[in-house]
Amino acid sequence: MEIRTRFAPSPTGHLHIGGLRSALFSYLWAKHNNGKFFLRIEDTDRSRYVEGAVEGIKKSLLWAGISWDEDIIFQSERLDLYQKAANKLLEEEKAYRCFCSESRLERVRKLREQNKLPSGYDRKCRNLTKEEIDEHIANGDPYVIRLKVPLEGETICNDLLRGEIRFDNSTLEDIVLIKSDGFPTYHMAHVIDDNDMKITHVTRGEEWISSMPVHVILFNMFGFDLPVYVHLPVVLGESGKKLSKRDGASSVAEFIEAGYLPEAIINYLALLGWSYDDQTQIFDMKKLIELFDISKVSKASAVFSYEKLDWYNGYYIRNLSLEKFYEKALPYFIKANYVNESPTPQEEQYIKKILPQIQDRIFKLSDIISYCKFFFKSPENYNKEDFIDKGRDLQRSKEILEKVLPVLENSEFSEKDLEENLRIFIEKENLKVKDCFMPIRVAICGSRFSPGLFETLSIIGKDETIKRIKNALSQL
């Protein structure tokens, strides 16, 4: 049997990183089995619809390397399908029209809450007479269609990860199938669509576990084969609540913007709630497809670790070829205004000299902006303390910088040449290496941290180096 899975977001905003993980797991399971993966847009709540959300979701998925088979399905284009199915249930008396107003529903809810009864609808319309129904319809009263859930017995559900889950039917509700605007609710659309699309594995967030019994009841009423349900654990923030903006980036778009590589995100997400063995940490998409097993997904929700993601991202940045790194990094140089939209060949060469120096020092591409500043702009204000170390005060640093100037002026500024000259200087002056290099570093970079000194000086060049040291001297 062909394995068919789907990702079914509602277009209410950006794709959440947890959503991407759900999509990934579904996608991997389908592809692992040479099956198909679909994208279905659950746009049945017109009030929450966000313009452009569908485009954003598509973009994020594609960026991550997740593509779908066949055309995207929009639920809003299939209303007749749901309506027909609902009418069938109506005819068979497995569902009923409910004419209760929203205000009455609210009153009922409040009352039941006060009396500490299980909340929910009181089933007022469940047993309306034919005459009453006809009268309401004749009056043009709006109505929803509700499911007549069995009042007794139990519904046994199965979740691939958790096994059997039993629900007492008396705790179930007559959920709404079709809203008064004619749109289906999630419950209805899920059953009709996943059956229609021949979905074999329904993957969704674990918040759906509680409504699984009514879904099972619906599948049975329609005589459809039950899919395998896989309720995926939630991605949490440090607080233990679902990951949100409060925790940091939470939408895929934000991660893209911050300069995370798709390889890192995919690798990290795959291992958030799933593992192949007790050793392997590095997986690319191909490997994941080969090895992924959905039955080994963890049951417990997982806390999202930005730190570990950063480690993965650093790892994948370090593994980039110069060409690839340049391609990915360029937008950040542009964004920081270090170069223009279309860099000259000279600028490209300059950036390509910088990149290897920062490659194992940054965690995300947006770090480029702050990390590379001194390659393009002379430090403006120095922090005098940066020139001071144990055994070397400001005055001493100044002396050393003054003395090293002629050495630099007579250097060719290749890395090799700089190193030779500076080492000779150190020996001649009987200096500690650090006491010579640190003041230069701070004068050039405006910071105590930088890439290798010779590499940095060589990239910046003689004129600029001299200029910056003189400028520093004038400020000290």
Next chain:
RNA sequence: GGCCCAUUCGUCUAGUGGUUAGGACACUAGAUUUUCAAUCUAGCAGCGGGAGUUCGAUUCUCCCAUGGGCUACCA
């Protein structure tokens, strides 16, 4: 309140009726070193609690605790 789900180092996880409970991130120390990184080495750290089953439970059962979800004409 009702119903449901979950629980191994700080975090993500592996694992078994008898293991020195394994790995990764983070952290600490060391090596390297011109700083910061990267890299390498070492170290720290865990089975939520209580009963029961058993010769023996982290592992099986029950109870509790804690965390989470649902309880909409939202998904």
